[in-house]
Amino acid sequence: MESVWVALALSLKVAGLATAITTVLGVAAGFVLARGRFPGRNVLDTLLTLPMVLPPTVLGYYLLVLLGRRSPFGAWLFDVFGVNLIFTWQGAVIAASTVAFPLVFKPARAAFESVDGQLEQAARVLGISNIAVFFRVTLPLAWRGILAGVLLAFARALGEFGATLMVAGSIPGKTQTLSVAVYEAVQAGQDDLANMLVYIISAVCVAVLLTAGYLAPGRIVRR
Amino acid sequence: MQLDIDIYKTLRAGKRSFTLDVQLQSSSQRNVIYGPSGAGKSLTLKAIAGLLTPERGHIRLNGHTVFDSRAGVDLAPQARRVGYLFQDYALFPHLNVRQNIAFGLSHRWFNPRARERHEQVEYWIRAFGLEAMAHQLPDDLSGGQRQRVALARAIVAEPQALLLDEPFAALDPSLRNTMRRELSDLQQLLQIPMVLITHDPQDVQTFGDHVVELRDSEPDKQIRASCHHKANEATSCKDTSIR
Numbered sequence: 378m379e380s381v382w383v384a385l386a387l388s389l390k391v392a393g394l395a396t397a398i399t400t401v402l403g404v405a406a407g408f409v410l411a412r413g414r415f416p417g418r419n420v421l422d423t424l425l426t427l428p429m430v431l432p433p434t435v436l437g438y439y440l441l442v443l444l445g446r447r448s449p450f451g452a453w454l455f456d457v458f459g460v461n462l463i464f465t466w467q468g469a470v471i472a473a474s475t476v477a478f479p480l481v482f483k484p485a486r487a488a489f490e491s492v493d494g495q496l497e498q499a500a501r502v503l504g505i506s507n508i509a510v511f512f513r514v515t516l517p518l519a520w521r522g523i524l525a526g527v528l529l530a531f532a533r534a535l536g537e538f539g540a541t542l543m544v545a546g547s548i549p550g551k552t553q554t555l556s557v558a559v560y561e562a563v564q565a566g567q568d569d570l571a572n573m574l575v576y577i578i579s580a581v582c583v584a585v586l587l588t589a590g591y592l593a594p595g596r597i598v599r600r
Numbered sequence: 601m602q603l604d605i606d607i608y609k610t611l612r613a614g615k616r617s618f619t620l621d622v623q624l625q626s627s628s629q630r631n632v633i634y635g636p637s638g639a640g641k642s643l644t645l646k647a648i649a650g651l652l653t654p655e656r657g658h659i660r661l662n663g664h665t666v667f668d669s670r671a672g673v674d675l676a677p678q679a680r681r682v683g684y685l686f687q688d689y690a691l692f693p694h695l696n697v698r699q700n701i702a703f704g705l706s707h708r709w710f711n712p713r714a715r716e717r718h719e720q721v722e723y724w725i726r727a728f729g730l731e732a733m734a735h736q737l738p739d740d741l742s743g744g745q746r747q748r749v750a751l752a753r754a755i756v757a758e759p760q761a762l763l764l765d766e767p768f769a770a771l772d773p774s775l776r777n778t779m780r781r782e783l784s785d786l787q788q789l790l791q792i793p794m795v796l797i798t799h800d801p802q803d804v805q806t807f808g809d810h811v812v813e814l815r816d817s818e819p820d821k822q823i824r825a826s827c828h829h830k831a832n833e834a835t836s837c838k839d840t841s842i843r
Contacts, residue, residue, distance in 0.1 A: 493690070495688075495690045496692060496693075498651050498677070498690070499686060499690040499692075500692075501651070501677040501678055502649050502677045502684040503703055503704030503753070503757070504678045504681070504707060504757065505678065505704065506678060506707065509707060512710065513703075513709070514692060517711075518693070
């Protein structure tokens with residue numbers, strides 16, 4: 378029973394951090410692609426959307442290859458910072474972030490594109506710096522669309538299984554998230570534990586959806 | 601106002617191209633650029649505000665060079681200190697009337713609080729009779745109220761010139777006359793130099809101390825500026841070059 382709460386806490390920690398990372402990166406990428414005019418935009422958009430379409434196991438494999446100590450990047454991480462991400466909960470955060478990224482990026486891009494450019498121009502003529510225009514006009518007006526994506530990303534990160542298993546493995550109390558624990562419990566024939574776990578996950582998901590409804594952007598912006 | 605513009609810009613959209621070629625000099629306070637829609641009036645105004653960069657030429661406002669392609673001067677819109685009234689007002693939909701008017705007074709990274717009070721903002725709220733809707737969002741206002749808010753937002757920081765893009769086009773005809781009078785009185789009160797663009801002869805009547813007409817001469821869509829003035833005005837035409 379104790380292990381269930383450990384797994385839940387780990388799941389929430391991983392999903393929460395992954396959502397935070399994904400929100401920052403997804404909003405930034407969405408803004409750049411909505412406003413930037415540079416060659417290769419469409420290719421970049423495709424690459425950034427790929428995690429949504431690729432099987433999570435494939436994605437997990439890529440991450441394993443990239444972060445593993447045999448890759449130049451993984452070796453550099455280990456040599457310079459002494460960091461090893463494989464089979465750690467931090468690795469699970471990276472896996473969940475990658476999988477959830479397009480869920481923020483896509484709606485963020487659409488939301489930024491729907492902001493009337495004239496409002497930004499009006500703010501600039503009023504003497505507001507470009508950075509301040511982003512925080513005072515662009516972001517508040519795009520926030521509706523972005524928030525919807527952020528909540529989806531959290532739900533997706535919470536349910537992440539394939540890529541997480543590949544990158545972080547299933548070490549009870551260390552990297553075993555709820556979704557992975559369910560699989561392990563069923564494999565081991567522990568039906569009671571499996572039942573318990575799916576109820577908890579279901580309850581958490583309902584809670585997330587209710588929160589989403591409560592946070593509904595209409596309350597933040599208006600009407 | 602000392603206004604000295606000589607700009608050239610070619611815009612392309614697919615196979616169509618559009619050449620903006622405007623020269624005008626004026627020392628009047630009330631300037632009107634008059635012409636049919638699509639003649640490049642808005643582009644000219646945007647160039648003055650710094651929202652459009654001409655390929656070559658210069659723009660001087662009250663003796664300050666804000667743009668000069670040869671000298672490599674191109675001030676950001678933020679540094680030009682002009683008030684701009686957009687055709688559909690461009691009020692910030694997420695901010696109430698008071699916050700909209702106060703928008704340009706603070707240059708911080710966050711918006712003025714709904715509760716914040718500025719002396720100048722309150723002055724213009726009273727002057728335009730907006731007290732009752734100061735806490736409302738722009739969507740809840742009528743056309744005339746929206747225009748007053750946009751005007752207050754543009755002038756509250758005391759810009760060195762006021763640029764107005766078809767200011768009355770979005771209003772219904774009965775309101776148009778009222779707002780025209782209000783703007784005319786306001787200009788005289790503040791003695792603020794203005795450039796108004798319009799396709800409405802009535803605006804020319806009211807504001808046109810100095811009138812520049814933009815026409816597009818097909819087929820190459822070349823825009824030329826020419827000067828004319830009301831018969832009873834003594835404004836000289838020689839301060840506008842005709843190309």
